[in-house]
Amino acid sequence: MQTALPTAMWIDGEWAQASGGRTATHTSPRCGETAQVASADEVDVERAIQGAKRAFRSRVWAGLEPRERGEALIRWADLLDRHRDELAFLVAYEMGKPVTIAWNVEMRTAINTVRWYGELADKLMDESPRGRNGAVALVTREPVGVVGIITPWNFPMTLAMFKIPAALVAGNSVVAKPASQTPFSLLRAAELAFEAGIPPGVLQVITGSGAKVGEQLGMHDDIATLAFTGSTDVGKQLLSYAGASNAKPVWLELGGKSPNIVFPDAPDLDRAASMAAWAVSFNSGQMCTAGSRLVVHEDIREEVVAKVVDNLSAAVIGDPLDPATTLGPLAYAAHRDDVLAEIRKGIDSGAKLVLGSDAGRDDGLYVDPAVFVDVDPDSRLAQHEIFGPVLAVHSFRTEEEALAIANNTVFGLGSSVWTADLSRAHRMARGIDAGMVWINCYEEGDSSVPFGGRKLSGHGADRSNHGLDKYTHLKTTWIEL
Known part of the structure; x- marks a missing residue:
C-alpha cells in the first residue's frame, strides 16, 4: 500500500513546520526514495516544551480521573489497530523492516502495550502504612511534569510505546523525539493520539538532529525526566547534560551483547x-x-x-x-x-x-x-x-x-x-x-513484566508496573490525629 508521509512536527495538537522552513532529507533504505522532513531548531524545541508545560500546569490531562486517562489510551490503541496496515507500511518504508514483521510483531507489541497501560490506569494503588501512635501516613505517586523521550530507529513504534503510554497514564505531558531515520510512524501515531482524545500539548513529537534536539532536552530545566533508548555513547552524553542542568533523572536502555x-x-x-x-x-x-x-x-x-x-x-x-x-x-x-x-x-x-x-x-x-x-x-x-x-x-x-x-x-x-x-x-x-x-526460549516477554538491563546496557525498566517508576514522584503525607 501507499500512504502520505507525515513530514511536519506534531506540536500542540496540530502539524507544525520548523521555524524558517528548515528540513532534513530522509532516505528510505527500501528504495532510496527521499522526502523532506521538518528539522527542529532551538525555537521549535522550546515551543514544544513550553506547550507541554502549559498542558501539564492546566491539568487538562493530569487532572483527569485515572479511569478517563486510561479510556483515552484504550481509544488510542484501537485507532493504532485500525490503522495498523498504514503504520506497518511507514515502519517498513522508513527503516526497512519487512512489512509482515512490522505488522505481526512491531505493531502488535506497540498496540498491546498502549492498551495494557490504559487498562492499568484505574488499578494503581497508593499506600497507607501504619503511623506511630495512630497517625495516618499516606504514600502517593504524582506525575513528574514534562517528560522528554528519545527513541531509536530499530523499533520505531515498539520502543516508543514502551515509554510514552506509561508516562501518559501517570498524568505527565510528553515531548518525544524519534530517531531522524524513522520520523514517520511516530508522527502519525501522535496524530491518532489526538483523535483518541489526548489533549493538545500532552503529546508533542519533534523531529530533527539527534545531537541538537537531544542536547536541548537534556539541558532544559523544564524537562523533569528524560527517558532514552539508543547507543551507550549517547546515553552517557545525556547523563552529562542532566548533571550540567537540573540534575533530572535520565533513564537509559542502551546496547547489548547477549x-x-x-x-x-x-x-x-x-x-x-x-x-x-x-x-x-x-x-x-x-x-x-x-x-x-x-x-x-x-x-x-x-x-x-x-x-x-x-x-x-x-x-x-x-x-x-x-x-x-x-x-x-x-x-x-x-x-x-x-x-x-x-x-x-x-x-x-x-x-x-x-x-x-x-x-x-x-x-x-x-x-x-x-x-x-x-x-x-x-x-x-x-x-x-x-x-x-x-x-x-x-x-x-x-x-x-x-x-x-x-x-x-x-x-x-x-x-x-x-x-x-x-x-x-x-x-x-x-x-x-x-x-x-x-x-529454553529467546526474547519472550509481555507488558506485565519489566524490560531493562544493567551495566552499560542502562538502568530502569520499561513495561509493567515498574515502567511507571520513571515517570512518578513519591510523596509522603503524615497526619497526626
Missing part, C-alpha cells in the same frame, strides 16, 4: 539452533537484545553451528514490502558500511568465517548473515555491539566456564540458557549478570 548458552541436554537442539539463528538475524540483527554470542558446549558445537548456518542460509532477503521477505536491508548506508567493516575486522582477527562475507551486495543496503567460529572471548568481535546479523560462536566445557564467557562483557541486557536441568537453569539465571534471562 549470550545464548546451549547445553547438551537442551530439550530440543533443533529449536535451540533455529532460535539462535532468529536471535541474531531478526530485524537484520538491529536489536539491542540480539543473541550475538552463541555459547555452546564443545560436545555439540559442530552440530549446533551446522543447524544455525542452515537456518540462516534459508533467510529470504529482499524488498521489505514483499510479504515473503524475512530479512530486510539495514536502516541506512553508513550503518551498512559499519557492519561490513566489523566483519572484515573479525576476519583479520583470526576468527573463522563459516557463513557470510565482508562484501556488500549490489541490490541495496543488505548484509548477508555472518557466522564466526573460533572467536576469542576478549576480541572486538565478541565485545563490540555490531548491531547487524553477525554471530560470534564460543565453546565451553563447564557451567563455570559458560558463566565466565557470558559475563565477560560491559553489557547486561538479555541472555538465554537452553537446558532440561531445572537446577542448572536456576543456577545459570542467578549467575548471569543481565536484566533478562530466557530459559
Whole structure:
C-alpha cells in the first residue's frame, strides 16, 4: 500500500513546520526514495516544551480521573489497530523492516502495550502504612511534569510505546523525539493520539538532529525526566547534560551483547539452533537484545553451528514490502558500511568465517548473515555491539566456564540458557549478570513484566508496573490525629 508521509512536527495538537522552513532529507533504505522532513531548531524545541508545560500546569490531562486517562489510551490503541496496515507500511518504508514483521510483531507489541497501560490506569494503588501512635501516613505517586523521550530507529513504534503510554497514564505531558531515520510512524501515531482524545500539548513529537534536539532536552530545566533508548555513547552524553542542568533523572536502555548458552541436554537442539539463528538475524540483527554470542558446549558445537548456518542460509532477503521477505536491508548506508567493516575486522582477527562475507551486495543496503567460529572471548568481535546479523560462536566445557564467557562483557541486557536441568537453569539465571534471562526460549516477554538491563546496557525498566517508576514522584503525607 501507499500512504502520505507525515513530514511536519506534531506540536500542540496540530502539524507544525520548523521555524524558517528548515528540513532534513530522509532516505528510505527500501528504495532510496527521499522526502523532506521538518528539522527542529532551538525555537521549535522550546515551543514544544513550553506547550507541554502549559498542558501539564492546566491539568487538562493530569487532572483527569485515572479511569478517563486510561479510556483515552484504550481509544488510542484501537485507532493504532485500525490503522495498523498504514503504520506497518511507514515502519517498513522508513527503516526497512519487512512489512509482515512490522505488522505481526512491531505493531502488535506497540498496540498491546498502549492498551495494557490504559487498562492499568484505574488499578494503581497508593499506600497507607501504619503511623506511630495512630497517625495516618499516606504514600502517593504524582506525575513528574514534562517528560522528554528519545527513541531509536530499530523499533520505531515498539520502543516508543514502551515509554510514552506509561508516562501518559501517570498524568505527565510528553515531548518525544524519534530517531531522524524513522520520523514517520511516530508522527502519525501522535496524530491518532489526538483523535483518541489526548489533549493538545500532552503529546508533542519533534523531529530533527539527534545531537541538537537531544542536547536541548537534556539541558532544559523544564524537562523533569528524560527517558532514552539508543547507543551507550549517547546515553552517557545525556547523563552529562542532566548533571550540567537540573540534575533530572535520565533513564537509559542502551546496547547489548547477549549470550545464548546451549547445553547438551537442551530439550530440543533443533529449536535451540533455529532460535539462535532468529536471535541474531531478526530485524537484520538491529536489536539491542540480539543473541550475538552463541555459547555452546564443545560436545555439540559442530552440530549446533551446522543447524544455525542452515537456518540462516534459508533467510529470504529482499524488498521489505514483499510479504515473503524475512530479512530486510539495514536502516541506512553508513550503518551498512559499519557492519561490513566489523566483519572484515573479525576476519583479520583470526576468527573463522563459516557463513557470510565482508562484501556488500549490489541490490541495496543488505548484509548477508555472518557466522564466526573460533572467536576469542576478549576480541572486538565478541565485545563490540555490531548491531547487524553477525554471530560470534564460543565453546565451553563447564557451567563455570559458560558463566565466565557470558559475563565477560560491559553489557547486561538479555541472555538465554537452553537446558532440561531445572537446577542448572536456576543456577545459570542467578549467575548471569543481565536484566533478562530466557530459559529454553529467546526474547519472550509481555507488558506485565519489566524490560531493562544493567551495566552499560542502562538502568530502569520499561513495561509493567515498574515502567511507571520513571515517570512518578513519591510523596509522603503524615497526619497526626
